[in-house]
Amino acid sequence: MKFNGGYNVMLEGEPSTGVAPYQKPEALHLPLYSDRLDFSLLEVEDGASVVKGQVLARDPVNFSVPLLAPMAGTINLKFAERHITIEHLSASSDSETAEVGDVGDERQTLLRLGVWSSLARLDTNRVPDPERTPEALIVSVFRFEPFLPSPAAILKDGAGDFVSGLDRLHKLFEDAAVYLVVPESDSELKGQLAQAASSNSWLNLFEVPQTYPFDHPAFAAQMLKLSPKRAWSLDVQGVIAANQALENNRPYTKRMVSVGGPQINQPCHHHLPIGYPLAMIIDRQSGAECRIVSGGVLTGGAVAPSQLGLDIECQGLTVLEELTGREILAFVQPGFTKQAYSKTFASVFKPLFKEKRTTALGGESRPCVFCGFCEQACPVGIIPHLIYRYLDKDRPEDAYRFKFDKCIDCGLCSYVCVSKINHLKLFRAERSRAVTELIEG
Template sequence: MVRLAECKDKTEHKPIEVLLLPKKVYIPLSQHLGKICVPEVKVGDLVVRGQLIASAQAHVHARVHASISGKVTAIQDWPHPVLGRCKAIVIEGDGSDKLSSPSRITQAEVDSFSAEQIRNIIFEAGIVGMGGASFPTHIKLNPPKPVDTLIVNGAECEPFLNSDNRLMIEKAKEIIAGIKLVAKCVGAKNVYIAIEDNKPEAIKQFQSICDKRYAISILKSQYPQGGEKQLIKNVLRKEVPRGKLPFDIAVVVQNVATIYAIYEALYLAKPLYERTVTVTGSCIDNPKNLLVPIGTPIKELINYCGPITTKPAKIIIGGPMMGLAQFTDEVPVIKSTGGVLLFSEKEARVLEEEFCIRCGACVRECPAGLMPCLINLSSEKSLWQQAKDYGVADCIECGICNYVCPAKRRLVQTVKRAKLEIAK
């Protein structure tokens, strides 16, 4: 694990701003792991904010809701930040922010919800893991084995990003209420709120309002602290056995943004149709944390944070360590989009790859205990079985090996390649 240059200062103290309602949104039918949704609206239908517009029959999927009110003008292929292209429902806004169910649920009602009811509401709200993995939350909160520990992931170890950080600062009370519900849902007795020590404001917020039942774990700021398995190791001092999932050791990890979405779903009956996104980078004048309707093309976020000072050469969705470089600024914000980064020509320069000098930096830093340089060499020689033997399947693709490599070897790229080849 490595302490990275955080570059968070630009947006650290910027309160979350609500983005003006976009005129047009492109809501992809797949924003989760699992089966792609089928539209439940037709072209020409009028929809309101929060209305269900797509779902699937399969167990593993997450519902999709309209993020603005208006008219469905098309259901077409559109650039997707993760999948490249995906079918999306296009909604042209009518400018109103009418809600489909503008109700507020009372505390007594919320208290009366059973675990099953909570899960059902989460399912209906279309909530997925918002830290990036986008696994449907209602399934994660229904572990096949009993769970006693909940870890709330507020590490946000990716440089540049502050969307979780700001959420923790501004919505601490709501997050605590959400934690209570999640803990009840999975039956967790021990709750840890894990925050990196570079977020003192968020830590203070939680310390001041959090009751004694929840432990606040202040973690060293190092990457990849927020990786699920790394977080479990550093909070609980135990490891998830190889090939197993956290619930196998009775643990569930939830990201703070997800927990906030759960709060909103249960207390405000609000489906997941908007999220916080950090828009930053050296190319824009006014980096910001924005509350953005799902489906808004990132072009609009960039314009809102403009003016653009330098022409961006690379647009990244997510953080700089694991984020995905985009080929167009038309891609929409989806449920797992925590950040939009604009890198200048200089920052985006493709570095020349040299021979591995076996310095061992990747071996020292690998949080999964692998030997990335050897996986890289096997993969380059198409020795997929060898790569497998070196444990390529255990790689979490955090990118730290690539970050520290003095020869700038494309370690993550070859790992991804090896995984694809082995899966064949």
């Protein structure tokens, strides 16, 4: 299979696969929102006592998926806006865990135990309808975007739970094919997965070069010629959580997050309950003003200063120095400490160079100079600068004529652009408009 485009951003501060020891917080602050979810329907009152796994709120737009209490404690709804705070925390014993119902209807079990919201439709990136069934499930077992959690940290105890979860999901989805996106290079984990695939005809490995964004499930769907309307994706943690929910009735309230970037003292992984205070995770170098990015640096977004705890979809946090001023005469400096797709800087002579990047994009927004870098880096073979121009002129029909629907939202076109044009922002706005039209129409 031929792969075009792609690029690896070499950023300083890669998290080690070690998992930091857990420190019990004074309180959990659960945001009532995340990238895709909005828990606007509260199910608890201020001052109420809750047990682990109890429903705190629901998202009425997304099939009433719940926000669950990760620990027992007392509810405080006044502590912070758009958060549910749980104080006086105690680790619940099994007898105190919320009644979660029998495991009879497995889809309802996944919904009730907070696992269903980890699934995503590939055409809209929304939570799929529990009444529907995908033709294929795509799970990316490796992530090349800095810095999402490492599968080596998540699967450090072996792939047993993971493979068992895949088997359950395959049966639950009426024999849907399951595709695992794995790198071409060999590893012990890949060997285990290849062995599982050799004895299960429904399980397939899709090998990709170790370059971003070839690990992206939407990219895999295009390469495998699967309809994005009928393919869903799930991450490795979601598969393990599905297995634990269906086998042990265990709610999905804790997740592995990576914390890295040039401003972090000891980049590593943490296994934490949702709502865990961000201030306790971010052990950053002192002095500089910082921006915390949730998700990968190419596709994630800045965490608002008002957000106090880990949200339900957070996978990783990357801390970058906030560049508040302009770099004076940056273009005459040789650039031993800078990296760029265009190989402009002297850092190309430094093997394995990793940049201590700030939030600066490297220049102000300028007109497109038709350098063609965005087209060259785009993994799905479309012309980002042309599509950008059509969308900017409010001509979406022309953008779709040039195959905008193939865009997988990887953000590489914005990253490599010498004029620092923010393609991704405009592309996301158009996608969100199209999804709203689809739902309302």
